[in-house]
Amino acid sequence: MSQVPEHSKNTWYDYLQYFRGVLSPGEKQRVEKRMMQDTFDTDAFDGLSSLAPGELQEDILSLQRRLEESAPARRRRLPLVLRYAAVVALLLGVGGVFYLVRHTGAAVQQLARQLPVTDTVQKVATDSFHPGIAYLKEAPVEKEKQQPEPLRSEKPAPSPQKAESEEAAPQPAHLEMVEDDEVALESESIKVQGEQKDAWSEPAAEAAGTPAKQDEMLLQAAQAGTSRAAIAHSEELVGVGHGSSKKTTAQPAPRNADTDIRLDRLMEDPQPIAGLDAFHEYIRKQVNYSVLPVFNVAKNVVLRFSVNKNGEIENIQVVKTDGPEYSQEAIRLLKDGPPWQPGSVDGMPATKTIELRIKLEARRE
Amino acid sequence: MKFLKNIRKLSDRSDEELILHYREQADVAILGILYQRYIHLVYGVCLKYFKNREDSQDAVMQIFEKLVDDLLQHQVTYFRGWLYVVVRHYCIRKVSQEGKRVQQNQEFFDEKFMESTLEWSPVDDTEPGDMNRLLEDCLEQLKAEQQSCIRLFYLQEKCYQEIGEQLSLPLNKVKSYIQNGKRNLKLCIERKHEPSA
Known part of the structure; x- marks a missing residue:
């Protein structure tokens, strides 16, 4: 007696469908016939048929x-x-990131130092990444590109014009130099922003209060062109207008400059260490079809989850799904899957929340 | 990429490969993958004996615990058949411990070690309309219920439900008529073959 080839055996899904009563008589007969060719199945069938349809699953x-x-x-x-x-x-990767951070940060500071400028204008270079004139030129374009942010409405936007004129008046020469420099920087930053547009479109301020979040909020403000200019200049105004209080504005300045620049370039989303392609490949190979009610059609599950600093996956939520069984399987796949690399803010690993579409491909027999 | 291949292989491997793998690494997770394939059958058999969902579920898990050791100790060549025997033994012992009487008690004790759980009968390979004389002769000798159930199931390809409706029999009766009829047919055909061979 030879062993029954695997393909002629009923799967658990066959039985599930059978007891649900969704099979046609012909299909039922095939399940029954296969079942009767194996004593294990025959016995199990007796037991399983004592269950109510929902109980089996x-x-x-x-x-x-x-x-x-x-x-x-x-x-x-x-x-x-x-x-x-x-x-x-x-x-190497982490090293590279650090190198980039240090390098770009240092370059900008060096540039600022080289400029023969007064304290105030130097601060323009380091403090605000998109200062007055250059920024205002770009503002209308930015406005079109960006979604209106709630943050923008909070900040009154009329100040830039005033700021520009106040600033431009006392030191026209310095400003010119700064302007040239900033135009170059600006165009680069716009490019970067364009690339990250998708990431930006998610509402970022989920748990405002942590430094990282504050930075994110700052960045959002930076996006909203005019209002960013407004912030920069209102800060500037404090410096210019009240010479004595320069110290107070000078203190936060270097930090802002630093983080603004880095954040523009170095907000990385978490991703599987082996890469997203490999991850999707893994999903494709590892789907346990025996728990899916329907698997001849591809099903999608969108999961939202956080990857913490240690690369551990937390707070898995289902955003969109084709059914509870699919989300359950998708969650299992995510949990059991290859390790994740944490996202980074400011070059440092940070907990980040992302959304991921997991596609449960149709089964290929 | 290489390690992804390894992952896939694990679930694609045959039962016997997984057992080898398990014996090498003594990794319960591998056994889990293997057991997963049979969990519904094990559960079904347990249900048949215990007639109780909770006891049966506990039994499924206890049998798994048992496998963890047993598979390391015994050389298993055909997992499906071996597992079936293990499950039945477990259920019989449990049921008799609890002093419960089970209908098919007698059937349990005449079993021998099983190389295969296959229960093949000539009717399995018979296409409707393609009946040979030998089979027809044997079919004629079956009891009326068995005969009509076999005919309807194998030759007219009706499912249990349709047969049950047609002959006004409960489904489990239909199943056992077919099962026994099938066994008798096989015996009958083997008997008839012997003299000529």
Whole structure:
């Protein structure tokens, strides 16, 4: 007696469909015929048929959960060589990020130092990334590009004109130099912003209060062209108008300059260490079709989750789904999946929340 | 990419490969993947004996715990058949411990170690309309209920429900008539083959 080839056996899904009563008589007969060719199946069928249709799925799912608890999915271990390679790559990556941060930060500060300017104008260079004139030229374009942000409405926008004139009057020569410089910087920053537009469109201020969040809010303000100019200049005005209180504005200035520049370039979303392509490949290969009620059509689940500084996945929420079974499977895949690299703010790993579409492909027999 | 291949392989591997893998690494997670494939069958068999969802679910988990050791100790060549025997033994022992009487008690004890759970019968390979004489002869000798159920199921490809409606029989009766009829047919055909061979 030879063993029955696998394809002629009923899957658990066959039984689920069978007991749900959604099969045609012909399909039922095929399930029954296959079932009767195997004593294990024949016995099991007797037991399973004593359940109500809904109970079968419920019980099997709960059993699968219990099984998973007592046999937790294995932490996938890379081969030794690959593990070393991954560590080296990670170090290189982190090193590179740090290098970029230091490099760009230093370059701007150096530039500012080279300029033969007074205290105030130097502050224009370091303090506000998009100062008056240059910024105002771009403002209408920015306005078209950006969605109106709630932040913008809070900040009154009429000051830039005034600021410009006040500033331009006392030091026309310096301003000219700054302007040239800033136009170059500005165009670059606009490019970067354009690339990150998707990321920006998410509302960022979920837990305002942490420094990172404040920075994000600042950045949002920076996006809203005119209002950013307004902030820069209102700060500036304090400096110019009240010479004695210069110290108070000077203190936060370097930090802002630093973070603004870095944030423009170095807000990284978390991603799978092996890359998103590899991750989707993993999803494609690892879908457990036995828990999906329908698998001849591709199903989508959009999950929102945080990746913390250690690359651990937290707070998984379902944003969109084609059904609870699919979200459950998608969550399982995400949890069991390859490790994630945390996102970064300011070159440092940070907890970030992202949304990810997980596509459960149709099964190919 | 290489490690992704390894992941995929694990769930694509055959039962026997997974067992080997498990014996090498003693990794319960591998056993979990294997057991997952049979969990509905194990549950079904447990339900048949315990007739109770909760007991059956606990039994499914206890059998898994048992496998963790047993698979390391025993050489298993055909997991499906072996698992079936393990599950039945477990259920029988549990049920008799609790002093519950189960209808099919007698059937349990005449079992032998199973190499295969396959229960093949010549009717399985018979297309409707393509009946050979031998089969027809044997079919004629079956009891009336068994005969009509077999005919309807295999030759007219009706499902249990349709047969049950047609013959006004409960579904479990239909199933057991077919099951027994099938077994008798096989015996009958083997008997008839022997003299000529």
